[in-house]
Amino acid sequence: MKAILKEGHFSYSAADGLTTRMPLVGWSPLFLFSKRTVDVISAMVGLSMAVIAGFALLLLNPLFNPGPLLFKQERMGQWGRPFTMWKFRSMTQSKDTKKRLPTDPLESDRITRLGQFIRRTRIDELPNFFSVLTGDMALVGPRPDVWDHATWFTENIPYYKYRARVRPGITGLAQIRGGYADQLITINRKARYDYYYVRHGTFMLEVFIILTTVSVMLLGTGAK
Secondary structure: OOEEOOOEEEOOOOOOOOOOOOOOOOOOOOHHHHHHHHHHHHHHHHHHHHHHHHHHHHHHHHHOOOOOOOOEEEEOOOOEEEEEEEEOOOOOOOOOOOOOOOOOOEEEEEEEEHHHHHHOOOOHHHHHHHHHHHHEEEOOOOOOEEEEHHOOOOOOHOOOOHHHHHHOEEEEEEHHHHOOOOOOOOOOHHHHHHHHHHHHOOOOHHHHHHHHHHHHHOOOOOOO
């Protein structure tokens, strides 16, 4: 049983999620409907691409990235509820049982040569579309963090708690503006971008984030 986290009006637990649900600011029913419609359509396309990429990686992994095809982690979703997020594995399997701390840097030495390519092109994220289809994630939203890290961030990072008011996303404003966040200063910056998105989400902002994400994927910037 995970411990309950309390901060302000928010209370997180594995069983109940966010028990006090504050209303979204400026998100109209039409925007929510159109956002979910785009999510479902993108999930269909993304899962088709994931199947193709999966077959290719099954052939390449034994040579360049030995081990399981997929990697899963428990992440914190909307209202603080945990969900399982799947990715194509890009790192060697760690033999170290010690947990990575919330502010520890990325273990870049474990990223394989093939893993560097699939992370740079965001191919590793394609299985995320399964979570989009089930409603645990959205195409656009705050990037979900590992459960243990998210609970620590909620207690220690200003504005972080507000991101739980919306579905986490495959891409988001913090990803295209702040890049990969693995230090306190960048995590704080990420939380502020996510807070802005929650407060000011619009269809035009969604389009801007999606188009910018495509550009980032083509240029291969911002990935680790």
